[in-house]
Amino acid sequence: MAAGSPPLAPSPARAECVLRGACAAMAAAGALLLGLSAQTKTVLFVQRRAVPKDVQALWVLIVSASAAAGYHVVQLARCLYMARLAVATGGGGCRRLSRGVACASFLLDKGCAYMVFATTVAALQACFVGLIGVEALQWSKLCNIYTRFCEQAAAGMLCSMLAGGGMAVLSAFSARELFRRPACCSSSAAAGQCARLALG
Template identity: 40%
Template sequence: MEYSRLVKAEAALRFLAIVLTMATAVLIGTTKETEMVFGVIKETANVHSLQALVVLLVTHSIATGYLLAQLCKACLLARSKTSLKSRPSKGLAWISFSMDQVMAYATFSVTTAATQGCYFAVSGQTQFQWMKLCNIYTRFCDKVAAALLFGLAASFLLAVVSCISAYNVFRLYPCKRPIAVKG
């Protein structure tokens, strides 16, 4: 019974992570704004304005696909009222755990890198004569900020899912003898 509840909780967390990674990718991919810069030049801000946003879009799209595949696996396990003896093999559990780790770290690192890049768009950098772009492209910056928040939330959910995967791996290795505690 405990294993079934754990699988259902993992499926729910994966579903929430899918929603957040997809929202991040859709917001980043579809957001653009065209403005007149200095009243003369017509410029458009979009995902290609900052290379970190392109990497963010690709990473969250890959994470969405991976999470969808894992969610299907978790749903199949939850529906197939399996006993504790028919758990996934150690190899599959290790692959799932490793990929969950990769996705958690990748989404977190890419989202924080994009956040740092966007910080310069908000604050500017006088030493390099970079102007504050968010004063010009306010709607674009607001949508990117929302996407970054979704991305960070997805990263934390993926970290929790990774902890569940770790539990699933290490419970496949039962303790052969009791551990003596000296006290």
């Protein structure tokens, strides 16, 4: 490295920024694919339109994926600002994040991952009924009629599932940020409380 050049941002910070950007993009793509999926078909001389609101679980997934995308955009901006500040100040230890902010970030990352994963699984289960039908309840298959709608919904759920997996990895980054600098702890009780919340 040339003399006088600023130090590079740490590799974990760059990886976190990239992962947050990918999670935001995948969650936004999932919400857009699901939100824009609609198809009109003529069934028995009657025009019927399939939209995500017809399946409540899909609508909940759209809302949760949109919220997760917005949250990760905000966190990405925070991450980029902290990385730039760390480079400007020579990577000073306690300047990166206060214990309270790190604890809140960790809990929000974990909650966001749970929310996206749970709503994606619920939407997948609801749409599986439309794929195979339930003969005992006389629910017929719908995906052989609304093929494009089902394909677009499946792509949106795949994006949301990938985003949920990335968010689970981000929880590990947040945990590392929270526990890697014990000298920055304001109190051991706060660290213990965060650990109990994380394990719970």
